Amino acid sequence: MGFLGKLLIACICVINVFAIKAADATDYYVFTKFPEPLTLTRQQVKQLYLGARLQVADIKLEPLVLPAGHRWRAVFNTRVVGLTESRINSYWAQMRFTGKRKPPLEVESIKQMFDLVESKSGILAVAPSDLVDKKLYQVVYQFTE
Numbered sequence: 001m002g003f004l005g006k007l008l009i010a011c012i013c014v015i016n017v018f019a020i021k022a023a024d025a026t027d028y029y030v031f032t033k034f035p036e037p038l039t040l041t042r043q044q045v046k047q048l049y050l051g052a053r054l055q056v057a058d059i060k061l062e063p064l065v066l067p068a069g070h071r072w073r074a075v076f077n078t079r080v081v082g083l084t085e086s087r088i089n090s091y092w093a094q095m096r097f098t099g100k101r102k103p104p105l106e107v108e109s110i111k112q113m114f115d116l117v118e119s120k121s122g123i124l125a126v127a128p129s130d131l132v133d134k135k136l137y138q139v140v141y142q143f144t145e
Contacts, residue, residue, distance in 0.1 A: 027129040028075060030141040033121050034059065040140045046081050048124065050091065051101025059122040063104040064113055066126075075145050076126045 030045055032038070036057050040048075048054055054061045066073045068085055077083055083091070095101040107113045110127070117123045117137065124140065132139065 026075075026145040028072070028079075028126055028143050028145065029129050029132045029137075029139045030080075030124055030126050030143075031117070031132050031137040031139050032061070032124050033117055033136075034138045034140075035121060038138060038140050042080060042141065042143075045124075045141045049076075049081055049104055051095060051103065056122075061122050061124055062120075063124040064116060065104045065106050066110070066113065067106060067108065072126055072128070076143075079143050079145065080141075 030040070034056075038056060044054065048061055049063050049065070068089075074085060077085060077088055081088065092103045095103070105116075107116065110131075113125045113127070117125045129142070
Protein backbone atom coordinates (compact mmCIF):
# COMPACT_ATOMS: atom_id res chain seq x y z
CA MET A 1 0.00 0.00 0.00
CA GLY A 2 1.39 3.35 -1.03
CA PHE A 3 1.62 6.61 0.84
CA LEU A 4 -1.73 7.89 -0.48
CA GLY A 5 -3.50 4.70 0.60
CA LYS A 6 -2.10 4.99 4.13
CA LEU A 7 -3.00 8.68 4.24
CA LEU A 8 -6.55 7.89 3.14
CA ILE A 9 -6.93 5.24 5.86
CA ALA A 10 -5.55 7.65 8.49
CA CYS A 11 -8.03 10.35 7.40
CA ILE A 12 -10.94 7.93 7.58
CA CYS A 13 -9.92 6.90 11.11
CA VAL A 14 -9.72 10.52 12.25
CA ILE A 15 -13.12 11.31 10.73
CA ASN A 16 -14.63 8.28 12.50
CA VAL A 17 -13.21 9.40 15.85
CA PHE A 18 -14.75 12.87 15.44
CA ALA A 19 -18.07 11.37 14.31
CA ILE A 20 -18.19 9.16 17.41
CA LYS A 21 -17.40 12.14 19.69
CA ALA A 22 -20.06 14.25 17.95
CA ALA A 23 -22.61 11.48 18.40
CA ASP A 24 -21.76 11.34 22.13
CA ALA A 25 -22.14 15.11 22.57
CA THR A 26 -24.94 16.10 24.94
CA ASP A 27 -27.21 19.07 24.45
CA TYR A 28 -27.88 21.15 27.56
CA TYR A 29 -30.64 23.64 28.26
CA VAL A 30 -30.70 26.70 30.46
CA PHE A 31 -34.38 26.67 31.39
CA THR A 32 -37.00 28.33 33.57
CA LYS A 33 -40.70 28.66 34.27
CA PHE A 34 -41.60 32.01 32.75
CA PRO A 35 -44.99 33.43 31.78
CA GLU A 36 -43.77 35.09 28.57
CA PRO A 37 -41.49 34.02 25.70
CA LEU A 38 -37.87 34.56 26.68
CA THR A 39 -34.60 33.89 24.90
CA LEU A 40 -31.17 34.85 26.23
CA THR A 41 -27.84 35.17 24.48
CA ARG A 42 -24.74 33.35 25.68
CA GLN A 43 -23.41 36.68 26.98
CA GLN A 44 -26.60 37.37 28.98
CA VAL A 45 -26.52 33.88 30.50
CA LYS A 46 -22.83 34.28 31.34
CA GLN A 47 -23.42 37.65 32.98
CA LEU A 48 -26.35 36.31 35.02
CA TYR A 49 -24.22 33.44 36.32
CA LEU A 50 -21.46 35.93 37.14
CA GLY A 51 -23.79 37.97 39.32
CA ALA A 52 -25.31 40.55 36.97
CA ARG A 53 -28.96 41.38 37.51
CA LEU A 54 -31.54 41.01 34.78
CA GLN A 55 -35.22 41.67 35.13
CA VAL A 56 -37.75 40.83 32.43
CA ALA A 57 -41.43 41.76 32.67
CA ASP A 58 -41.01 42.67 36.37
CA ILE A 59 -39.57 39.23 37.12
CA LYS A 60 -35.98 39.02 38.36
CA LEU A 61 -34.00 36.19 36.78
CA GLU A 62 -32.15 34.17 39.41
CA PRO A 63 -29.66 31.45 38.44
CA LEU A 64 -29.08 28.21 40.32
CA VAL A 65 -25.92 26.10 40.28
CA LEU A 66 -25.28 22.52 41.27
CA PRO A 67 -22.46 21.74 43.74
CA ALA A 68 -18.83 22.20 42.65
CA GLY A 69 -17.56 19.08 40.96
CA HIS A 70 -20.92 18.18 39.41
CA ARG A 71 -20.45 17.29 35.73
CA TRP A 72 -23.27 19.54 34.47
CA ARG A 73 -21.78 22.50 36.32
CA ALA A 74 -18.32 21.84 34.89
CA VAL A 75 -19.67 21.59 31.33
CA PHE A 76 -21.69 24.79 31.77
CA ASN A 77 -18.76 26.68 33.26
CA THR A 78 -16.39 25.78 30.44
CA ARG A 79 -18.86 26.00 27.54
CA VAL A 80 -20.94 29.03 28.53
CA VAL A 81 -19.11 31.00 31.20
CA GLY A 82 -15.72 30.21 29.65
CA LEU A 83 -13.94 29.68 32.97
CA THR A 84 -12.73 26.70 34.97
CA GLU A 85 -14.11 26.04 38.45
CA SER A 86 -10.93 27.39 40.06
CA ARG A 87 -11.15 30.63 38.05
CA ILE A 88 -14.80 31.02 39.01
CA ASN A 89 -13.92 30.46 42.67
CA SER A 90 -11.27 33.19 42.42
CA TYR A 91 -13.78 35.51 40.79
CA TRP A 92 -16.34 34.95 43.58
CA ALA A 93 -13.72 35.43 46.28
CA GLN A 94 -12.92 38.82 44.79
CA MET A 95 -16.60 39.75 44.38
CA ARG A 96 -17.38 38.79 47.98
CA PHE A 97 -14.42 40.81 49.24
CA THR A 98 -15.51 43.92 47.33
CA GLY A 99 -19.22 43.34 47.95
CA LYS A 100 -20.02 43.95 44.30
CA ARG A 101 -21.95 40.82 43.35
CA LYS A 102 -23.47 37.73 44.90
CA PRO A 103 -22.97 34.21 43.52
CA PRO A 104 -25.88 32.12 42.23
CA LEU A 105 -27.74 30.03 44.77
CA GLU A 106 -26.09 26.61 45.03
CA VAL A 107 -28.51 23.70 45.31
CA GLU A 108 -27.67 20.34 46.85
CA SER A 109 -29.33 18.09 44.31
CA ILE A 110 -30.97 17.83 40.91
CA LYS A 111 -34.32 17.30 42.64
CA GLN A 112 -33.91 20.49 44.66
CA MET A 113 -32.98 22.34 41.46
CA PHE A 114 -36.15 21.22 39.66
CA ASP A 115 -38.28 21.92 42.75
CA LEU A 116 -36.99 25.50 42.96
CA VAL A 117 -37.49 26.12 39.23
CA GLU A 118 -41.02 24.78 39.58
CA SER A 119 -41.76 26.95 42.63
CA LYS A 120 -40.88 30.40 41.30
CA SER A 121 -40.95 32.11 37.94
CA GLY A 122 -37.57 33.38 36.77
CA ILE A 123 -35.36 30.75 38.42
CA LEU A 124 -32.77 29.58 35.88
CA ALA A 125 -31.19 26.13 35.91
CA VAL A 126 -29.01 23.98 33.66
CA ALA A 127 -29.66 20.35 32.73
CA PRO A 128 -29.20 17.93 29.84
CA SER A 129 -31.95 18.40 27.26
CA ASP A 130 -33.37 14.91 27.75
CA LEU A 131 -34.35 15.81 31.34
CA VAL A 132 -36.11 19.08 30.51
CA ASP A 133 -39.73 18.77 29.42
CA LYS A 134 -40.30 21.64 26.99
CA LYS A 135 -44.04 21.46 27.70
CA LEU A 136 -43.37 22.38 31.35
CA TYR A 137 -40.31 24.62 31.08
CA GLN A 138 -39.10 27.34 28.79
CA VAL A 139 -35.66 26.88 27.25
CA VAL A 140 -33.90 30.25 27.22
CA TYR A 141 -30.51 29.07 25.97
CA GLN A 142 -29.09 25.84 24.52
CA PHE A 143 -25.50 24.60 24.23
CA THR A 144 -23.68 21.40 23.44
CA GLU A 145 -21.03 19.63 25.51
